[in-house]
Amino acid sequence: MTSRRQLLKSAVLGGGAGVVAATAFGSLGPEAAFAQAAPDVEPGTPDPNFAEGRIRSIKDNTLFVLGSNWVFHRIRVVDGTSLWKLGPVAFDQAKPGDGLYARGVRMPDGVLAAESVWFNIVNVKGHIQNITSEKVHLDHNGKQILCHLVAGKSVAVYSDAPPSADLSQLRVGQHVQVLGAWRPDTNEVDIATVFSPH
């Protein structure tokens, strides 16, 4: 791992240029974003390269996931798969019961070879009902959600300002949007980012 990191470090620092030369790897300009072929999915049909659901069991490097529409998915996690659970995590952090969104490539045998998996990621809006020690009580359409501040992970974005680890500007009664990681089978969420309009 360390040698790979050293190699990547020397690659990014050794080049000297802020943006890698276009000649080396084809165009890297913004037009590359539009040059891509449109995703080959019929409108109205499910995207075959996406899966969501909750983990039923884990065997070796495969997650057995039951979707919310009762569709069963097998999701293979490989070395290059990015895993998110309130931040990048290792595969051993995946637990049965976790919810997930996964994106990758569907193999001919039906297995989704995952490029990215996000565990328990949630995005909720609501009013701050109360703030107690390292917790924000959110009222989301009449239901209470308890949002935990996680030191070193949680940040707040006030309006257009750069994010800050200081959440103390949040006020009782204001509207916020919280991106975070759900604690399975509870009404509790660990805060990744809280967006405040002011």
Place this chain on the structure above:
Amino acid sequence: MHGIAAPQPYVIALFLLWAALMKLLSRRMRAQAGQTALARLVGAARAVPALRLVAVLELAVAAALLLPPASPLEGTAATVLSAGFLLYLTYGRLAAPASSCGCLGTHARPVNWRGFGRAGLLLAVSVAAIWAGPYPLDATGVVVGLAEAAALLALSAELDRHWLTPLRRLLVRLRRPLAVVAPEKIPLEVSLRLLYLSPAYCSASARLTSDVQDVWDEDGLRFVVYAARERTAVFAVPLSDGDPSAVRVALIQEPALA
């Protein structure tokens, strides 16, 4: 017993008076009548007339309770009305759980335990009012009456913005429950937001196929690794500087790493 019963008609009458006047006079309340459980019960078109009818009933019971002569019938009428409120809340909770109750003012919150607590207390006060009779108020009665009124007001979610929210704001200002004690590490999200704004990320983002694979800090830089199809994209994000143009990127062919 009479001492305690004596203030009950006043408590319930003032409360009903407030409810009736809110329903009759508040334009916003009429405008939002369609979103209450009442609209579900009688139909959206009849919600406003139904609201007015309830208000007239409340006004009539309040007037009977306040004006002499005192009679047990008044308390009975209030009891029937309060029992009706409780039934209506139960109906609202079961049939239209997302609707507000439209009892005492405009707020969008659905019926919760406080609403039931308030209706239950109102029912208890109404039952006690049956025995009120034409007895004079004494000191005990005044204290009990004030306590009941305070409890009814505290259970009214409509009034929270006048006392509960400011109180909680004050407590937050005094206790500072979210204050961080000298963060020893810059959260990853701070670096990622800087990364997203950088020209380096804009030039490479179309090629990224994964989320963050690996992160480490070294020499005042935070290195962030993504998969980019068959290649690997590695970004160097300055930890202390807030300038997005200082972010660097490299795309590396993976076999070279082996």
